[in-house]
Amino acid sequence: MSTSTCSTELRVLLAISKVIDQALDLESALESILKILSDTMSMRRATVTLYDPLSGRLAISTSYGLSDLEKQRGVYRMDEGITGIIFRTARPYVVPDISLEPLFLDKTGTRRISHERISFVGVPILLHGSPIGVMNVDRVFTGQEQLDADTEFLTVVATLISQFLSLNEKVKKREAALKQENTSLKYQIARENHGPYIVGKSQAMLEVEQYVAKVAITKATVLLLGESGTGKTLIGRIIHELSDRKTHPFIKVNCAAIPENLLEAELFGYERGAFTGANSTKPGRFEDAHLGTIFLDEIGELPLTLQSKLLRVLQEREFERIGSNKTRKVDVRIISATNRELELLVGQGLFREDLYYRLNVFPVHVPAVRERKEDIPRLLNHFQKEMEREYGRGLTLTTGALDLLLAYDWPGNVRELENLVERLVILTDDKPVESELVRSFLTHETHRPGSARQAPQPFTPPEQENLCQPLKETERREVLAALKRNAWIQYKAARELNLTPRQMGYRVRKFNLEELIAKGRVEHRRQQS
Numbered sequence: 001m002s003t004s005t006c007s008t009e010l011r012v013l014l015a016i017s018k019v020i021d022q023a024l025d026l027e028s029a030l031e032s033i034l035k036i037l038s039d040t041m042s043m044r045r046a047t048v049t050l051y052d053p054l055s056g057r058l059a060i061s062t063s064y065g066l067s068d069l070e071k072q073r074g075v076y077r078m079d080e081g082i083t084g085i086i087f088r089t090a091r092p093y094v095v096p097d098i099s100l101e102p103l104f105l106d107k108t109g110t111r112r113i114s115h116e117r118i119s120f121v122g123v124p125i126l127l128h129g130s131p132i133g134v135m136n137v138d139r140v141f142t143g144q145e146q147l148d149a150d151t152e153f154l155t156v157v158a159t160l161i162s163q164f165l166s167l168n169e170k171v172k173k174r175e176a177a178l179k180q181e182n183t184s185l186k187y188q189i190a191r192e193n194h195g196p197y198i199v200g201k202s203q204a205m206l207e208v209e210q211y212v213a214k215v216a217i218t219k220a221t222v223l224l225l226g227e228s229g230t231g232k233t234l235i236g237r238i239i240h241e242l243s244d245r246k247t248h249p250f251i252k253v254n255c256a257a258i259p260e261n262l263l264e265a266e267l268f269g270y271e272r273g274a275f276t277g278a279n280s281t282k283p284g285r286f287e288d289a290h291l292g293t294i295f296l297d298e299i300g301e302l303p304l305t306l307q308s309k310l311l312r313v314l315q316e317r318e319f320e321r322i323g324s325n326k327t328r329k330v331d332v333r334i335i336s337a338t339n340r341e342l343e344l345l346v347g348q349g350l351f352r353e354d355l356y357y358r359l360n361v362f363p364v365h366v367p368a369v370r371e372r373k374e375d376i377p378r379l380l381n382h383f384q385k386e387m388e389r390e391y392g393r394g395l396t397l398t399t400g401a402l403d404l405l406l407a408y409d410w411p412g413n414v415r416e417l418e419n420l421v422e423r424l425v426i427l428t429d430d431k432p433v434e435s436e437l438v439r440s441f442l443t444h445e446t447h448r449p450g451s452a453r454q455a456p457q458p459f460t461p462p463e464q465e466n467l468c469q470p471l472k473e474t475e476r477r478e479v480l481a482a483l484k485r486n487a488w489i490q491y492k493a494a495r496e497l498n499l500t501p502r503q504m505g506y507r508v509r510k511f512n513l514e515e516l517i518a519k520g521r522v523e524h525r526r527q528q529s
Contacts (some may be wrong), residue, residue, distance in 0.1 A: 003240075004491060008040060008041070009041075012040050012153075013160075015036050016033050016160055017158060017160065017274055019032045019033055020033075020160060021165045022088075022097050022165065027062055030062035030161070030242075031062050031064060033157070033161065034047070034063065037157070039325070040137055041139075041153075042140070043139050043150075044062065044140075045066060045136075045137070046061050046064045046136070046138050047062070047063040047064075047066065047074065047137075048060070048063070048125070048135050049074065049076070049083055049133055049134045051131070051132055051133055056181060057078070058075070058076040058087055058133070059074065059075045059471050061203045072280075076180070078180070082095065082122060085124065086123070086124050087134050088126060088131075089124075090126060090129075090131045091124065091152045092123045092124070092155065093122045094119070094121050094151055095119060095120040095121075096117075096141055096144065097118070097141065098118050098119070098120050100221075104213070107479055109465045116140050117140065117141040119138065119140070120137075120142040121139070121147060122137075123135055123138075123151065123154045123155050123163045124158065125158045125161055126158070127162045127163075127354075129165055131167065133162075133165075135158050135161065144240060146276075162413055172251060176241060176337065195287075198235070199372065199378050199379055200378060201374075201378060201481075204249065205372060205375060208235065208365075208367075211362075211364050212235060212242070213242070215364070216239045216242035217242070220362045221333070221334050221335070221361040221362065222334075222335045222364060223337070223361075223362070223363045223364070224335065224365065225338065225363055225365045226339065227364065227413055228369045228413065228414035228415070229411070229415030229416060231366060231415075232297070232337040232366050233295065233297060233337070234296040235364070236337065237250060240293040240295075240333075240335070243333070245292050245465065247293040247518070248289075248290070249288060249292035250292055250293050251285050251294045251295065251297065251298065251326055252295045252297065253266065253285050253294065253295065253296055254297045254298055255296055255298045255301045256298055257298075258305045262302065265284070265322055266284065267284050267310075268286060268309065268319050268320070268321055268322065269281075269282050269283045269286075269321040270282055270284075270322035270323055271321055272323075273323065274323025275322065275323070279323075283321075284319075286313060287328065289330070290330050290331060292330050292333070293332070293334075293335060294333070295334045295335050296310075296334065298336070299338045299359065300339070302339040302351075304351075307352045308355075309354070311354060311358060313334075314358045314359070315358070317330055317331065336359050342356050342359075347504075353523050368413055369409075370409040373406060376405060376410075377477070378478065379414060379417055380397075380402075380405065381478065382476060383421040383422070384419050384425070387422055387425040390423075393428075393430050394430055395421065395433065396426060396431075398432050398433060398435060400435030403435070404438045404442060405417075405438060417448065420442075421439065424437070424438075425443075431524045472506065476507075476511040476513075478492070479497065482496050483517060484520065486526055487521075488517050489522040490517070
């Protein structure tokens with residue numbers, strides 16, 4: 001190899017190193033590297049093909065000298081063509097004349113017409129000895145010695161690229177971890193500042209909370225499933241508050257509450273004179289939600305005539321107002337909710353299958369209250385505190401009254417429970433709530449038109465749970481359970497319960513928990529050792 005060739009290669013490696021050192025974006029950095037190879041080494045149609053674990057195939061990630069269409073054609077099975085051979089064997093492959101090589105597939109279609117003798121050099125991109133991709137280049141044939149030198153040089157470049165890819169993957173994982181941590185902090189701040197948060201700590205609701213934390217930081221469309229009154233709107237609001245769209249609007253639309261002939265105008269807006277009564281131009285709810293989130297409640301009630309329009313918004317992010325031919329673009333995240341079985345509606349021809357799959361990207365099932373009765377004491381405490389702030393009155397339940405509330409199935413779910421607590425606070429004037437009053441309310445609820453539920457029977461909980469206690473005892477158990485979950489560390493338990501450390505210390509003294517905490521810490525250390 002000549003001195004001038006060595007000097008050129010060193011300059012190229014230095015230029016590539018600078019690109020990698022200053023790179024912020026993976027694709028643009030790889031494009032810059034391939035451009036350097038093309039400009040300084042006369043290497044044509046350079047490509048970096050990476051393995052996609054989801055599809056199990058090799059696909060061109062970055063290229064120089066290929067059009068977008070040609071790049072899209074560059075997808076290979078593991079057993080296909082020279083690219084597949086290089087990846088499987090983890091060894092370079094050189095073709096002095098591609099016109100004479102039967103394994104050369106030319107999937108991109110870039111070499112069909114050439115009056116020159118084109119050579120091909122491909123080297124594996126290895127990370128810790130295992131292939132993660134392939135780098136290929138073309139060049140006009142100038143002799144076998146040059147091809148050998150090119151292979152050695154490109155192997156060095158592939159090593160630099162592999163290290164860059166590894167670093168980029170680590171940065172992505174770190175960013176994902178930071179986003180997850182940021183989401184957790186946002187959620188904690190929401191709890192501490194009386195923002196929207198999930199009250200329940202049952203296993204079912206902890207799973208919902210985990211799903212919400214994961215999907216909130218993405219752009220995915222979410223479908224919330226569950227009975228009416230389970231809190232789907234609240235969860236939609238939480239997803240919005242934890243997302244990057246938090247500073248933009250959260251628009252709620254109940255598809256069942258608006259007449260069909262008005263729903264299209266409500267969602268997409270209309271122009272002046274579009275119909276009788278349209279005296280002015282009005283933007284729709286999708287335009288109101290631009291850059292934010294739109295929450296479509298009772299999506300199962302959306303008329304078929306509007307489902308195609310919604311599908312277009314999901315796919316293209318565009319629509320027209322009624323009475324207008326102008327296409328409008330919106331950047332909106334869609335969260336929908338329903339208490340109906342959309343799959344059954346699809347089978348009955350009442351809901352578009354393609355729309356269902358577009359909405360069902362990330363489904364979250366919100367359980368009914370009867371499926372998580374261990375959350376009832378927490379919900380009672382939560383709503384009691386809210387009503388105390390609203391009305392300046394407390395709520396005390398006798399043992400019998402609490403028994404009935406725990407035994408009841410709550411067909412109206414969280415919404416029904418909240419309404420009942422509010423009525424009790426209004427009617428009792430700080431007096432203890434007796435079981436007779438609760439029974440009369442619940443019996444009235446179970447005999448509403450269309451309800452087939454029976455009035456709650458006397459409830460005898462398991463002895464070890466000791467649930468039949470007034471709210472004061474329920475609060476004591478909540479504090480104690482939080483301490484256990486947090487290794488008896490008071491400030492962590494306080495954070496979980498949305499209390500300040502001072503408020504937590506007050507409750508520890510109020511319920512005489514000091515000795516239990518000391519014993520709990522000793523037992524925890526013993527178990528850890």
